[in-house]
Every structure is written in structure tokens, then in C-alpha cells.
Amino acid sequence: MxxxxxxxxxxxxxxxxxxxxxxxxxxxxxxxxxxxxxxxxxxxxxxxxxxxxxxxxxxxxxxxxxxxxxxxLEPYPFVNQGLNQLVIPDSSLAYQQLFNKFTEVGLKGSGKVRIVHIGDSHLQADFFSGHFRKRLQTFFLGAMGGRGFIFPYKVAGTNNPLNYSVSSTGVWESCRNVEKERNCELGLSGISIKTLDTNASIQIKITDQALAGYDFDRLMVFHTFGTENFALKIKPSNKIKLVQAFPEMGYTLFEFNQNLESVTMELQKQNETQKEFTLYGLNFDSNDPGIIYHTVGVNGAQYESYLKCDYFVPHLKVLNPDWIIVSLGTNDSYTNVFDTTVFIKKVDSLLQYIKQAAPNAAVLLTTPGDHRIKRVQVNAAAVRASEIIKKQAEQKQLAYWDFYSLMGGAGSMDAWRAVGLAHTDYLHFTQKGYEYQAQLLFVAFLKAYDDYMLRELQLKP
Structure with a gap:
């Protein structure tokens, strides 16, 4: 790297x-x-x-x-800066371990901090998560641990992040965890693409090379296994030094003898029983120390959407996260018939999935922002969803970041829109708005890290 x-x-x-x-x-x-x-x-x-x-x-x-x-931070008067904090249980061993890992990376240049951020359309474009990723990786200089987990959204006919480009050949069909009627299996990404075409291929190029390159020497391809699946081939094949399949965990590992910025995935029919291939996602990694920040986002996703993902737990387990951030709840609350009992069950179920996959990871729940339904009605359910998320975090000894209150509470989306931080749909933010949200989260993280380091210094004999 x-x-x-x-x-x-x-x-x-x-x-x-x-x-x-x-x-x-x-x-x-x-x-x-x-x-x-x-x-x-x-x-x-x-x-x-x-x-x-x-x-x-x-x-x-x-x-x-x-x-x-x-x-x-831009001092917008409608933002409650005094509420910008990560509320972390005092006894959280997971966060102690997390902050220690950040210190190892930042001061010694050793080890790796693995972050998985799970969400909806606010994450799929990677403006919010992407800027937070950059703030972490450039604050702890030398900590560019890899681009991380991605999905070729463009092949599925939906918007792709700007920091990697995707091109493809052949015919692919997509399936998403937000579809009411679906006949497919899904992984951590919440979206899959399937082909019956042996001429199908996908090329991915990591385009964001700011400060330090997101080049890679390790690639994990999450896909289907079985006698009916086409054989997977990766180019440049002359750069591959190791190929190892892990069918029980749902991925194939490729290691390269030099750092790369792009790969091409091709399929090969080796016998008559092979008829198809399904892709769940790719993880671009390296053996170098640093911070690797994986983003998982599907437009329209709710808490229950990820409960539909058959391989959510094994795929998340493979990524071995130290910190899991969950930014969901907007679409759950985007309704006039919000059921608090049902929502509590959905949040609880996803947190059980997460605990099963990564029992030692630090977890951060973020509350959804204020928004309007169909650009008209301020959504009263957003505050109810936020309160439930905070209560779930407290009951389960997890951390939370109350973005709803921080951004200004009910009706505050109007103020964000007035200064160009929100879109005209009064639901999504502009790129500038998402980057500001990321900077708020970054400062909240630094405050929490500061508090931890202060305690560490005061407790040292």
C-alpha cells in the first residue's frame, strides 16, 4: 500500500x-x-x-x-453542537479495545481497525460514510488500510459511489433486500447480481487515490458455491500468487504479488452442470496496517431488510469488525402508521444478528435525521424511532449518536435545506450535507477518544 x-x-x-x-x-x-x-x-x-x-x-x-x-465545524445556528457526542456505556470493554486499536494504528503504525457501517440510501452513495472514512484515515496518518467491502451497484442498475468505477459485459439480473417479493439469496451487502451468461464480466477500478492509494494486494469475492456455478476467474491472472476458496464462509480469497488498482472478474463454464453465478460483494484489502472502513447500504433499506439476508452473519463474521455502525430507521419511520412494537422487534433482531457475527465488536447506533413525508409533512415518527434506537442501545449496553437531536430536531430539515445541506425532497442531504454530517460524527468520535485517553493517562501508575 x-x-x-x-x-x-x-x-x-x-x-x-x-x-x-x-x-x-x-x-x-x-x-x-x-x-x-x-x-x-x-x-x-x-x-x-x-x-x-x-x-x-x-x-x-x-x-x-x-x-x-x-x-x-461550520457554526450553523440550527445545529445543537452541545449534543454532538457518542453516548458510550462507562463499562464498555468493546470501546476500550477499539480506542486502544486506534492508538496502536496512530502511534505505532501497527495493527488494523476494521469498521463496518450498515445503512440505507444515506450510505449507498458513500458521501456520508466516505467522508467519515477519509477523516479517520487522514487524521491517523499512514492509516489507509484499504478501500474495503463494496458492491458493483452500477451492474444492478442503481447508483454507484464515486470512489470506484464499474463496467460490465453480459446480462445480469439484480435482487435486493427491499423487494417485497424476491426469489434469491442475499449476503451482507443486501443486494446481489446473477448471470446465466458465460460472457459476463465485471471490471472494478478504485478511483479514489487521495493522499494514499486504496490499491490492494488481497481480494475477497463473496459469491455462490456449488456444482451449478460457473468457475470464477480474476485478471490480471499473472499477478495472482494465491487462490483459496472458503465455501462454508461464502467467499474466495485472491492474493497478489503486487499492489493493484483494478481487477476484472470473468466466468468460465467448465462442464455442462455449470449454469449460473451470483455475486454478493467484494472486499478490497491489503496486508498493510491501518483503518479499513466497509460500507453496506441499499436504497430504501429498513432494519428488517437485513434480516432477509441469508448470509448476513457469515459474511459479517469474515470481515471481523472492531466497530459496527448502524445508520437505519429513516425508512422504518417514513410512514403515517408507525408501529413502535414492531419496530422494537426489528431493531432487536438485527442487533442479535450482529452480536452473533461479531460478539466482541463495539457497536454504535445512530438515529435517523429529521425529514418530511412527500416534502410536506414533518415526520413525527422520526423522533419516536430515534427514542427507541437510543433506548435499545442503553438496554443492550451499546453506544449511540443522536443525530436527530443534533441536527435540530423536528422541522430542522428546513434549515438544512435553506443553506444547501439538504435536497429538495427534504429527505436526503446534498453531498455537502453528508460531508458535514460526517464531520459532526468525526468530532464526536474525537471527543470520545479524548475522554478515553484522559482516563488512561490518569489511571496509569
């Missing part, structure tokens, strides 16, 4: 760093290890205030131009 970080390589200063970089790193490391010095500073400043000062010192360019302030 290439890293074009100006002065940092895998979390450590390199030999070409300016002296200020090394000085900042040494001072920061010293503060982490020296309780007396740390507490003396912390009496006057927060951990991240100190860190941020060192951050700017370390990452000032040779032309003395500082990097963007990661805490900077």
Missing part, C-alpha cells in the same frame, strides 16, 4: 521529516508514557487539545502551511 503522507510512514516519522515532526512525535510519546508531565498539562488542557497542537506542529509542510483543523 502506497502512502503519500508528507512526513509519516505507517505512523512513524521518516528520515526525511522536518525536526519539528520528530520533536512533536517524541514529545507526544513522552506525554503518553510520563504520567506526571501528562497530568500537569491535562490540568489545563484536554488530551486532544495537546494532541492537536502537536498535530499541527508535526504536519506543517516545508512551506510552513498547516494542515486543515480536524475539529473545524
Amino acid at each position: 502506497r502512502c503519500n503522507c508528507p512526513m509519516w510512514s505507517n505512523g512513524w516519522p521518516n528520515d526525511n521529516s522536518e525536526s519539528s515532526t520528530s520533536g512533536a512525535f517524541v514529545l507526544f510519546s513522552y506525554l503518553l508514557m510520563n504520567k506526571t508531565a501528562s497530568i500537569e498539562l491535562i490540568n489545563r488542557h484536554s488530551f486532544l487539545t495537546i494532541f492537536l497542537g502537536l498535530f499541527f506542529l508535526a504536519f506543517t509542510t516545508t512551506e510552513s502551511e498547516a494542515q486543515d483543523n480536524p475539529f473545524e
Whole structure:
């Protein structure tokens, strides 16, 4: 994995760093290890205030131009900045382990933080999740751990994220977890594409190469197995050093002898029994340390939509997440007949699926934003759904981020629309709005990380 970080390589200063970089790193490391010095500073400043000062010192360019302030937020008056926090149970061992992993990546350039973000149309385009991914990976410099899990939405006839391009040949038919009547099996992605065409192929190119490339040397292809399935071929075949199938987990692993930015998936009929092939998703990974952020989103998805996914649990288990973020509830509440009892059962069932797949992962539930039904009626059910999500988090000792209250509560979508943060449907945000939402979540994460590091420094003997 290439890293074009100006002065940092895998979390450590390199030999070409300016002296200020090394000085900042040494001072920061010293503060982490020296309780007396740390507490003396912390009496006057927060951990991240100190860190941020060192951050700017370390990452000032040779032309003395500082990097963007990661805490900077547009001060919109309708946003309740005081409510921007991750509400985490004090006794959460999962979040302690998560923050420790972030520290390992950020300070030592070792290990990997694996994040899975599950949602609906707010995630399928990857504006919200994509910007949050970038904020995490560029704050912890050298932490570009790979692009992660994707689906070739374009082949299914729906909108594709901008950070990877997709082209295909042959005839494919799609199936989604939001369809009322379906005759297909689904995986974690909540969407699948099937072909009976041996001439079918898919090419995927990772196009987002900002700061550090999302090139990869490992590829997991999640697909059907069995005697009726076409054989899977990946090009460039001369770059493959290992192919290993895991039919019980539903994927084939390809390892390459160099970093790649694109692959082509082809199918081969090897005997008369082979008639079809179904794709559930792909995971672009690398052996390098860092942060890998997987996004799963289907337009129109509700909590129950992912309960229809036959391989949700095994696929999620394969990704082995440290942090699972669930951003659902908008479509559940987008109705005039919202049933709280039914909604509670749906939320509870999906959380059981998640616990089964990743029992040790930290989990964050986010509440849906304010919106209007058919551009007219402010949706009163949105606040009820938000309260249920928060209560479920509290009962299950999970964390939550109350975006509904943070964005301004009932009717606040009007204010977001007035400044260009929301679309004219009063349901979705603009790209600018999603990026602002991601920055809010990023700052809330930094606050939580700050609180944890403060406690760690104060508890060290």
C-alpha cells in the first residue's frame, strides 16, 4: 500500500521529516508514557487539545502551511453542537479495545481497525460514510488500510459511489433486500447480481487515490458455491500468487504479488452442470496496517431488510469488525402508521444478528435525521424511532449518536435545506450535507477518544 503522507510512514516519522515532526512525535510519546508531565498539562488542557497542537506542529509542510483543523465545524445556528457526542456505556470493554486499536494504528503504525457501517440510501452513495472514512484515515496518518467491502451497484442498475468505477459485459439480473417479493439469496451487502451468461464480466477500478492509494494486494469475492456455478476467474491472472476458496464462509480469497488498482472478474463454464453465478460483494484489502472502513447500504433499506439476508452473519463474521455502525430507521419511520412494537422487534433482531457475527465488536447506533413525508409533512415518527434506537442501545449496553437531536430536531430539515445541506425532497442531504454530517460524527468520535485517553493517562501508575 502506497502512502503519500508528507512526513509519516505507517505512523512513524521518516528520515526525511522536518525536526519539528520528530520533536512533536517524541514529545507526544513522552506525554503518553510520563504520567506526571501528562497530568500537569491535562490540568489545563484536554488530551486532544495537546494532541492537536502537536498535530499541527508535526504536519506543517516545508512551506510552513498547516494542515486543515480536524475539529473545524461550520457554526450553523440550527445545529445543537452541545449534543454532538457518542453516548458510550462507562463499562464498555468493546470501546476500550477499539480506542486502544486506534492508538496502536496512530502511534505505532501497527495493527488494523476494521469498521463496518450498515445503512440505507444515506450510505449507498458513500458521501456520508466516505467522508467519515477519509477523516479517520487522514487524521491517523499512514492509516489507509484499504478501500474495503463494496458492491458493483452500477451492474444492478442503481447508483454507484464515486470512489470506484464499474463496467460490465453480459446480462445480469439484480435482487435486493427491499423487494417485497424476491426469489434469491442475499449476503451482507443486501443486494446481489446473477448471470446465466458465460460472457459476463465485471471490471472494478478504485478511483479514489487521495493522499494514499486504496490499491490492494488481497481480494475477497463473496459469491455462490456449488456444482451449478460457473468457475470464477480474476485478471490480471499473472499477478495472482494465491487462490483459496472458503465455501462454508461464502467467499474466495485472491492474493497478489503486487499492489493493484483494478481487477476484472470473468466466468468460465467448465462442464455442462455449470449454469449460473451470483455475486454478493467484494472486499478490497491489503496486508498493510491501518483503518479499513466497509460500507453496506441499499436504497430504501429498513432494519428488517437485513434480516432477509441469508448470509448476513457469515459474511459479517469474515470481515471481523472492531466497530459496527448502524445508520437505519429513516425508512422504518417514513410512514403515517408507525408501529413502535414492531419496530422494537426489528431493531432487536438485527442487533442479535450482529452480536452473533461479531460478539466482541463495539457497536454504535445512530438515529435517523429529521425529514418530511412527500416534502410536506414533518415526520413525527422520526423522533419516536430515534427514542427507541437510543433506548435499545442503553438496554443492550451499546453506544449511540443522536443525530436527530443534533441536527435540530423536528422541522430542522428546513434549515438544512435553506443553506444547501439538504435536497429538495427534504429527505436526503446534498453531498455537502453528508460531508458535514460526517464531520459532526468525526468530532464526536474525537471527543470520545479524548475522554478515553484522559482516563488512561490518569489511571496509569
